[in-house]
Amino acid sequence: MNASEQIDQLIERTADWRGKTLASVRKIILEADKEIVEEWKWMGSPVWSRDGIIAVGNPHKGKVKLTFMYGAKLADPDKLFNAGFEGNERRAIDFFEGDKVNARALKDLIRAAVEYNQARKPTKAPAAKAKKAATAKKAGKR
Numbered sequence: 001m002n003a004s005e006q007i008d009q010l011i012e013r014t015a016d017w018r019g020k021t022l023a024s025v026r027k028i029i030l031e032a033d034k035e036i037v038e039e040w041k042w043m044g045s046p047v048w049s050r051d052g053i054i055a056v057g058n059p060h061k062g063k064v065k066l067t068f069m070y071g072a073k074l075a076d077p078d079k080l081f082n083a084g085f086e087g088n089e090r091r092a093i094d095f096f097e098g099d100k101v102n103a104r105a106l107k108d109l110i111r112a113a114v115e116y117n118q119a120r121k122p123t124k125a126p127a128a129k130a131k132k133a134a135t136a137k138k139a140g141k142r
Contacts, residue, residue, distance in 0.1 A: 003040040003047075010046065010059070017097050018059040022046075025057060025066055025095070028103050032110035052117035054110060067092040074112045078105035 039047040053069040071091025084092035
């Protein structure tokens with residue numbers, strides 16, 4: 001079973017408002033960037049990634065938590081983050097029963113997380129240059 005199917009099952013098993021909220025959040029995340037990949041990690045957590053982890057989502061008792069791996073590094077002009085302020089990296093959005101998901105603002109935050117991941121992703125050029133230099137050095141020693 002792939003990650004998307006496992007997330008489908010989690011949503012089905014969570015038959016109350018939390019399942020509906022998680023399904024809505026998932027749809028918004030996937031609409032924000034067509035290259036986002038769904039993963040299943042840490043013994044049962046939906047994870048969305050592109051060039052690194054963007055966010056982890058889980059239904060909890062009384063809420064659905066969406067934790068952004070590098071949320072502290074992201075601008076949050078719409079003030080979506082309402083949890084996880086004690087750390088230096090992560091930030092979270094706790095959705096409670098009756099909360100309306102701001103699709104536009106969440107898509108903006110997802111896109112900002114993708115941009116952050118891409119900016120911190122090491123380029124392959126320096127490694128390729130180092131390998132070429134090592135090869136040239138080896139060739140010169142013979």
